[in-house]
Amino acid sequence: MNTTSGNLIEKIYYDDDIVKKFLLATMVWGLAAFLFGLIAALQLAYWPINANMEWITFGRLRPLHTNAAIFAFAGNAIFAGIYHSTQRLLKTRLASDLLSRMHFWGWQLIILSAAITLPLGYTQSKEYAELEWPIDIAIAVVWVIFAINYFLTIRNRREKHLYVAIWFYIATIITVAVLHIVNSIEIPVGFLQSYPVYAGIQDAMVQWWYGHNAVAFFLTTPFLGLMYYYVPKAANRPVYSYRLSIVHFWSLVFIYIWAGPHHLLYTSLPEWAQTLGMIFSLMLWAPSWGGMINGLLTLKGSWSLLRTEPLIKFFVAALTFYGMSTFEGPLLSIKSVSALGHYTDWIIGHVHSGALGWNGFLTFGMIYYLVPRLWKTELYSKKLLENHFWLGLTGVLLYYISMVTAGITQGLMWRAVGKDGQLVYPDFIETVVRIVPLYWVRAFGGTLFIVGFLLMCYNIYKTIQLAPKEQKAEGTEVSRSGFDEKTDKTHRKLEGMGLVFSVLAFLAIAVGSVIEIYPTLSLHKYITPANIIEPYTPLELAGRDIYIKEGCYVCHSQQIRPIVSEVLRYGAASTVEESMYDHPFQWGSKRTGPDLSRVGKKYPNLWHFSHMMDPRAVTPKSIMPNYPWLAEKDTDFLVLRKKLSVMKQLGVPYADDIVANADIDAQKQAKLIAEDLEKNGGPRNLQKKEIVALIAYLQSLGQKGKQ
């Protein structure tokens, strides 16, 4: 690297082709993600839309929607923005065209693999980390390609000092790599199935450390970097306070990593970890609002641009939603608020105000800013842009208000206890029926959002169509700067040292991660020997994998909180021991249906059979889909030996003969359940079918303790 500044003017060519590719991919996958979301929303409002088809049933569609929204829509958007802004901030072309293209095509292949495997039911059931091990490896490889390309670009730079947006990008690259690798440590059982090395509280802790920081370092820090670049660019004014941006960066990176356990309040996760997560979440108020204020005040004195440059409306709305959702997040992390809001649609509303309002609107603003400039033309229609904005805003608001109302309504109904000490609404379905109208409002809001998005797609299509056909690459003249500056200012020096800066950012996230995760790895400390449970039988394990495959965890929790109304409704609060052999844990995060931790032996086998074939046969007005294919597809008994041996390797105490005879034992147990079904009037010869394995698993829930 040349280490001197000079007056030498060099002509360089930015790689805008890769930016265009990522932008177009953002729009294509964005449409897919939003449509999946709309179908899922309609399925909750009107269950027949599940269409008795396993591939699009809600349990499989919802992970496809979340993965598409986060990794396909937001992922492609951040890569486009990062590659565009970094080249200009560092005054250099991206280090390698080959690596850039490997990054692009590799990422699209990963998205395609997700779009195929998730509907087929290949999932690890860990939220936003559902993809199976071969795809996990591909993600790690593509991310490393991105990182190498990025850090080589930093090395080749002509501007020594790294603008704050670059810091946010560096923190994103480092932290996402750490999160993905640590959360994806798993042992393969077959080509598309694996079990995580963590179990129970360990798995819950690692998963939500990952899950929350996926929000922090995939949906927040890169978008903040984009905000610090594109808001000043669009307003043509420098950021309001550079000082504030430094405090914003370091405090956000340092604090965010600790907040994961707020997803696990009142669970059997050790209380100290819950309290730590709650306190750090509350501290997040300060840096988040500091960032929002910094962004909004950048427009101070330029508000008139809202009339002449309407794309700025998207940035203003995005920052407002960022402020709103980062106020609401810590609020929901307060234990007493979480007691009401957790497992309800309030959380869904909260998440979508961030995803649609913050990530969505910032991305739209960036697309409207970039496309005319990259294609060297004018935007086709500002009027369409205006219409997109107002339709989108109305859509998000309808979505948010309906879901918060639904969540608080249902939360209050769940916890209502009468003077007689009994639940006021003992039937779970009563609390579902009450909020179904709000599901229709949500679907309408989503439709408006999509209509607005389609207007943008048309507007962008016309803009590109009207652009000059011959897109001759224009060079940019730059000179080196900052390299021979003499300074004793510590942070000034630090900004110039990409590697040292990256190591410090890594340490900032490593401290919180190690302190939170390390203690839970010593699971034995939290186990009371007298409460240790029996592992699942081979057939129950087979049923558990079907439960995971169908995405039952998407709507049913397996974690009873020590709250009066929950104990009255579901039984004694869940314990650490009850999930100690659960690779992966199945605590869930949403109760569209009731908790299932103690559903075992509550109903006869035939009830479960009827319920899975047609939930309305036993629970009138249920919104659960039918699962007729479970009575048609055979259980794979032969793979059970391998499954048990992997579980044994992971520390589940299976005796050698149990592993060796896993398939035989499973078939014996299946025969007993099938006979019971037949004796009570159910169909004949079901012993080989998946439904029997699933019933075995459901009947084991809450029944594995020694007492």
Next chain:
Amino acid sequence: MKQEGLKFFTDTHLTSIGLIIFFLFFVGVVYWVSRKDNKRLYTEMEEMPLKDAEFTYER
């Protein structure tokens, strides 16, 4: 509440270390950014996104 919270926690030194690192780091950052003689540098840094020529309207 406190007793309940710490019932199972035996690694108290970890949180103390975390708190100390966090606090000292935060104080350090606030000290850095509040130094008055950095003003010129910050003015220069905040202009960085505006240096290239992709503007459509005058400042």
